[in-house]
Amino acid sequence: MPLRNYVSYNAMLSGYLRNAEFSLARNLFDRMPKDLFSWNLMLSGYVRNRRLRDARVLFDSMPQKDVVSWNAMLSGYVRSGHVDEAREVFDKMPHKNSISWNGLLAAYVRSGRLEEGSLLFESKSDWELISWNCLMGGYVKRSMLGDARLLFDQMPIRDVVSWNTMISGYAQDGDLSQARRLFEESPVRDVFTWTAMVCAYVQNGMLDEARRVFNEMPQRREMSYNAMIAGYVQYKRMDMARELFEEMPFPNIGSWNIMISCYCQEGDVAQARNLFDRMPQRDSVSWAAIIAGYAQNGHYEEAMNMLVEMKRDGEGLNRSTLCCALSTCAHIAALELGKQVHGQVVKTGYENGCLVGNALVGMYCKCGCIDEAYEVFQGIQRKDIVSWNTMLSGYARHGFGRLALTVFESMITAGVKPDEITMVGVLSACSHNGLTDRGTEYFHSMDKDYGVKPNSNHYTCTVDLLGRAGRLEEAQNLIRNMPFEPDVATWGALLGASRIHGNMELSEKAAEMIFKMEPHNSGMYVLLSNLYAASGRWVDVSKIRLKMREVGVQKTPGYSWVEVHNKIHTFTVGDCFHPEKRRIYAFLEELDLEMKQEGYVPSTKLVLHDVEEEEKKHMLKYHSEKIAVAFGILTIPAGRPIRVMKNLRVCEDCHNAIKHISKIVGRLIILRDSHRFHHFSEGICSCGDYW
């Protein structure tokens, strides 16, 4: 056995680390003779692969540290956005070099904490050019062009990056004339400079001008093509985008990614998938784009499958793929899976960042765990508008209107300016909780107080708000005085309200408007036909059904699902495919008897079809949500809540029945329907029977 020295051990260690063979590397590391270089190797291996906890443990146990070790630990925190930890390390460092200073500045800039960044910048005068550019880039990203320009003018020396950053800042801001001026003034131009000008014209909708600059460029790189393609995409010129893409001699991953994500946005996932499969190489962006594409177009199973594929392909989870994974879990309410992803998130240390944090909050909200959502929300260090909106509308959907409004007030106190989505959350919180006057006040003052002009969503919420409270006349007035044409959703809100309050005439009027606009909207046919059925107008019911057949619309089938032991069980009305159906139906019979003793009376008027009374009861008994609830009770361990999801709104009879069931079996039942959450416990529902 030849004698090995530090150098050969270190070479071997670095080989393992390069290939991300952590267990092999660690094994070797623990047994080999180590010098400081070995420790630093292992440490930076962990840092590069985002294994922050391992890195920290190693760092703390190091027998000695040099500036490289400190910088490695610092950069671990910088990369993962743990700014406060980065600061702590920075403050403790016995010696700092320019890498340390640049690192901390970058941490502030990247996480958008520009105030602190500029304070740090002012505390020292001999900054390197790269730091000037970094801070200026931070201002540009936040559209703080005045501050960026101030810095630009003060710089002792400028390089081509400085010029490019400023020019592309103006370009992105749509300030074509400033961009143009700097472009003329700039002593040097490279591909970035020219590409920034392409962007400047694109931002102003001047595609032909952009193309002219593109054609004039002395040299082109992939990114120049990509900017032009992105421009075409932005203005829905898919044909031109595709043409240029096909012309590219060597499209890079970015080019493919743009094409994929824009096909996804157009709803053409098949085309996107086609490109995805043809790509010579993929990166995390490609995976994120295709997974999000599936998720956003409602193909949740495909999205989940692709996530599995991705891991098999060796692509690690990063912020964006974790995000996609969480939002997919949220859509299908796969709580167990979501929790597993949460575990991954904790390992990588993204939990307290905005992007992944927001996705986690959304996942817990949509899976019915509002308390867990709030916990994560509180842990997000720098909450952005999305964090606030997610939490606010989460509370609103769960029927905790006052909590939602408390979040809203804290948001205002924190100095975050509400946007359109915030106000939808506020109005729907009021609507779900019968806070009618408060809601209308918000509606009328939102433009004045927060500078948010009511859009059709806000009108719809307010029509809903007034309508539910029975103020149908006011709701109609609101529609009449809208500054734009009411859309299907607005009429839908009026229809829903007039249905609750039994105003047949108004219902028919609203339905007629909807049919005119969207002859294929199946939900509206069903709503109206339910309405007729409820008042025994069977002739009209059959007319509707005839019409449905004429225009070829089909009722969206209702289904419910429940997650048990990591598996999703889906049920349809009168489901007879589930392997445990005998057990479930026997249990339902049992429950039915007990419910009746408790005073439950089936509300048969809600059954759509004209059948005999006894048979109607039978049909109600086997609605998908009841089956799912029964299955949940049978299989989910006592003490744990039962979480059931439904794709449509819960029917009145089921709502009533589940209230009784929650009391009989003494369990918390959380039902998510297409509209909101219902927490059933001890015979009461959190919605207060107002939904």
Add this chain to the structure above:
DNA sequence: GTAGGGTTAG
């Protein structure tokens, strides 16, 4: 440090 993705409502 100067493309491309990902999170929020109805």
